[in-house]
Amino acid sequence: MVTKRYHVASVAPTTQTPTDQSVTTTTTQHATIPFRKQLKDEARKRKADTASRRRKEDNPKLNRWELTVGIEIHAQLNTARKLFSGAASTINDEPNTHVAHFDLAMPGSQPIFRKATLLPAIRAALALNCKIQRRSKFDRKHYFHWDQPAGYQITQYYEPFAKEGHITLYAHDGIAEEDGEQITIGIKQIQMEQDTAKTLSQPGDIHLLDYNRVGLPLIEIITLPQIHHPATAAALVRKVQVILNAVDACVLGMESGGLRADVNVSVRRRDGDVGDHEYGGVKGLGQRTEIKNLSSFKSVKDAIVAERDRQIDVLESGGLIEGETRGWTIGSTETRRLRGKEGEVDYRYMPDPDLGAVIIGDDLIDYLSQNLGVLPEQEVQALVGEFGLTFKDAASVVSLNDGGRYEYLRSVIDDFLLLSPDDDLKRVGKLCGNWVLHEMGGLTHPGADEDNPLGMANDGNCIIPHNQLAKLVYLLDIRKITGKSAKRILSELFVSGLAGNQRSTEDLVDEAGLWFSPLSNAEYEGLARSVIDLKVVEEILAGKEGKINFLVGKMMRKDGDGRVDPQKATAILRQIIDEFRKL
Amino acid sequence: MSISICSSCRAAFRQAIRSRPHSSIRSYSQPTDIAALLSKPTWSVRSLLPDPSSVSTDEITPKQLHHLLRLSALPLPKSPEEEAEMLKTLHSQLHFVKDIQKVDTEGVEPLQSIRDETEEGVKAATIGLAEMARALKKEDITGRSRRPRRRRDEVLNREPYEDWDVMGTASEKVETPGGSFFVVRSGKENEKLP
Numbered sequence: 107m108v109t110k111r112y113h114v115a116s117v118a119p120t121t122q123t124p125t126d127q128s129v130t131t132t133t134t135q136h137a138t139i140p141f142r143k144q145l146k147d148e149a150r151k152r153k154a155d156t157a158s159r160r161r162k163e164d165n166p167k168l169n170r171w172e173l174t175v176g177i178e179i180h181a182q183l184n185t186a187r188k189l190f191s192g193a194a195s196t197i198n199d200e201p202n203t204h205v206a207h208f209d210l211a212m213p214g215s216q217p218i219f220r221k222a223t224l225l226p227a228i229r230a231a232l233a234l235n236c237k238i239q240r241r242s243k244f245d246r247k248h249y250f251h252w253d254q255p256a257g258y259q260i261t262q263y264y265e266p267f268a269k270e271g272h273i274t275l276y277a278h279d280g281i282a283e284e285d286g287e288q289i290t291i292g293i294k295q296i297q298m299e300q301d302t303a304k305t306l307s308q309p310g311d312i313h314l315l316d317y318n319r320v321g322l323p324l325i326e327i328i329t330l331p332q333i334h335h336p337a338t339a340a341a342l343v344r345k346v347q348v349i350l351n352a353v354d355a356c357v358l359g360m361e362s363g364g365l366r367a368d369v370n371v372s373v374r375r376r377d378g379d380v381g382d383h384e385y386g387g388v389k390g391l392g393q394r395t396e397i398k399n400l401s402s403f404k405s406v407k408d409a410i411v412a413e414r415d416r417q418i419d420v421l422e423s424g425g426l427i428e429g430e431t432r433g434w435t436i437g438s439t440e441t442r443r444l445r446g447k448e449g450e451v452d453y454r455y456m457p458d459p460d461l462g463a464v465i466i467g468d469d470l471i472d473y474l475s476q477n478l479g480v481l482p483e484q485e486v487q488a489l490v491g492e493f494g495l496t497f498k499d500a501a502s503v504v505s506l507n508d509g510g511r512y513e514y515l516r517s518v519i520d521d522f523l524l525l526s527p528d529d530d531l532k533r534v535g536k537l538c539g540n541w542v543l544h545e546m547g548g549l550t551h552p553g554a555d556e557d558n559p560l561g562m563a564n565d566g567n568c569i570i571p572h573n574q575l576a577k578l579v580y581l582l583d584i585r586k587i588t589g590k591s592a593k594r595i596l597s598e599l600f601v602s603g604l605a606g607n608q609r610s611t612e613d614l615v616d617e618a619g620l621w622f623s624p625l626s627n628a629e630y631e632g633l634a635r636s637v638i639d640l641k642v643v644e645e646i647l648a649g650k651e652g653k654i655n656f657l658v659g660k661m662m663r664k665d666g667d668g669r670v671d672p673q674k675a676t677a678i679l680r681q682i683i684d685e686f687r688k689l
Numbered sequence: 690m691s692i693s694i695c696s697s698c699r700a701a702f703r704q705a706i707r708s709r710p711h712s713s714i715r716s717y718s719q720p721t722d723i724a725a726l727l728s729k730p731t732w733s734v735r736s737l738l739p740d741p742s743s744v745s746t747d748e749i750t751p752k753q754l755h756h757l758l759r760l761s762a763l764p765l766p767k768s769p770e771e772e773a774e775m776l777k778t779l780h781s782q783l784h785f786v787k788d789i790q791k792v793d794t795e796g797v798e799p800l801q802s803i804r805d806e807t808e809e810g811v812k813a814a815t816i817g818l819a820e821m822a823r824a825l826k827k828e829d830i831t832g833r834s835r836r837p838r839r840r841r842d843e844v845l846n847r848e849p850y851e852d853w854d855v856m857g858t859a860s861e862k863v864e865t866p867g868g869s870f871f872v873v874r875s876g877k878e879n880e881k882l883p
Binding site: 187193203210221224243257305311315352452454457458460461462469480 | 814850858
């Protein structure tokens, strides 16, 4: 059942004239909202309304047709050596330097199953809630290609090592709105198989081959055709990548070619005849086509949209969909045919007689499932439930630096709580979260590593020690430094950290002389009088209380150092304005 | 010496003997004259060959033959005579295979490879926690979330796996600043390497 998701409501707009600032009553914490913000909120809501209206109008076809998608993900397993040979598994080493006899199918060479592969394989399957099969076997899938010397790929067609799993996706994972708060997609099976060699195609039909990659262990994850919206499909692939990375099963992502997706797309009428195709027990489907080798999350979404629309157009104009294989290039508007039905390959699957069955002990499965570690979804729920982050921010935190950012944030929160015991966890979490995710996230430097300027390791240590950051946030919180100063000190911490010279926050504040000294009453008064505008005062005296904020804002801007406390400023202003009243 | 044959094999053997037109095992009461028994063959492999004069039923069409040849990356026949010869050979091979298929294998799991399937054999082949101890030692558990992380600093020894002349197996290769590659041509013969 689809539960409706409610957007966080922006302030309900009322018609405004520019000189009018009405008090809106729907917000909770502030009595008034600055006018600039109100205009922005209105504009944003207007944009969102037209976008969702456009989505429904633009595609009335979607009211007649239902899309169904099944996904097959191939991911490289994180192992030291290959699946059936002892050659080392490498990513960018010199070509053709890690090739064993069996990888080149030299006559007389035999496959020897390397059991270390089971570690990442079983972890991946457990993280995707699959049932590990005690006994599984290897089969040969025959086809000829220069990137596969044996003439067959060793895979697990008949008896894969894991079956019947599922993955749950939530709204914060970026699923389609139509899928509501959460959706669970079934996983039919996960199998181990060999990777092929790397081909570098040159002009003139020449291909350069690097056989380092042939024989590397892959897992293929096959979902059930239970996905009905393109955004959800992309979200699934993304989440699978995050999960596989978290359990150290597959550490290369789509960007580096370590994870590839094939999608199967079909459509059927919402009313009237259901299709007569089925897959994995899901019945009533239309004829599907397969789109191979999608290499980014965005292409997954775009290719599905393009293929869905193409199929609907064909069917609505009376044609038939052929079961074919199609390709997608980034930037296209339509998929293109790669292989038709007559080019369908007969793989002649056959159990591999050179290999015995893989028999997995229950004690190993139990041990691995108990020691999988905390999964990203649990981390997100903790950050939101205990530490007050938004789902969006929490999802960002857990996806950064291979889990390192999350560890760092937790350390910062712990250090902060040492400085401020019994503080409200949610308040502290939100405060630290903002600094760790947004403020630190914005730090760059020409001398810093492009992909990881903070040098954040997956154990949660980076060039800015977490206790120093906690100290910085604490000093700001107790108003010993201003917000502006805090950002400056953060920069200093970053730069000195880059130079390998870690300084303490307090030393840096000392050096820069940024300890906050509050304004005296006399200074407040002086500042207040300097921004007094008689016209505005009249309006305030006439009853337009909200206008006082305008003056407070002027004071803060004039001061420029962030030393003005709005409450104190308001009080001083009232005093002064009352003087006018008496006149 | 007693040999125990499973019931289905025993049934098949009995059936094979009964269907032999030249079976001469008729009576069991007379003392067996071994020499006489062995002088006449009771069965000939020739029975597995099709009658040369019989018309080959169209079990394999030329279209199917071509499909099979393409799947096996074998060259297509160059003349109708060669094709006819191929079809004839295939026909006789299928006749033989059909005879094997007459054996009743209901409920028998196909043999995949000859392995020790006794309880002890399966136990020995089971990959449990003990067998994975070495691999588990090569990782660390990191962070609050207790995640496993394989250590990447291990220097793997190349021999005996990688220490051989890989490029020597290439019929065509090329050296680039990035390393050596095998060369495969999918186009015309006389393209030059860039």
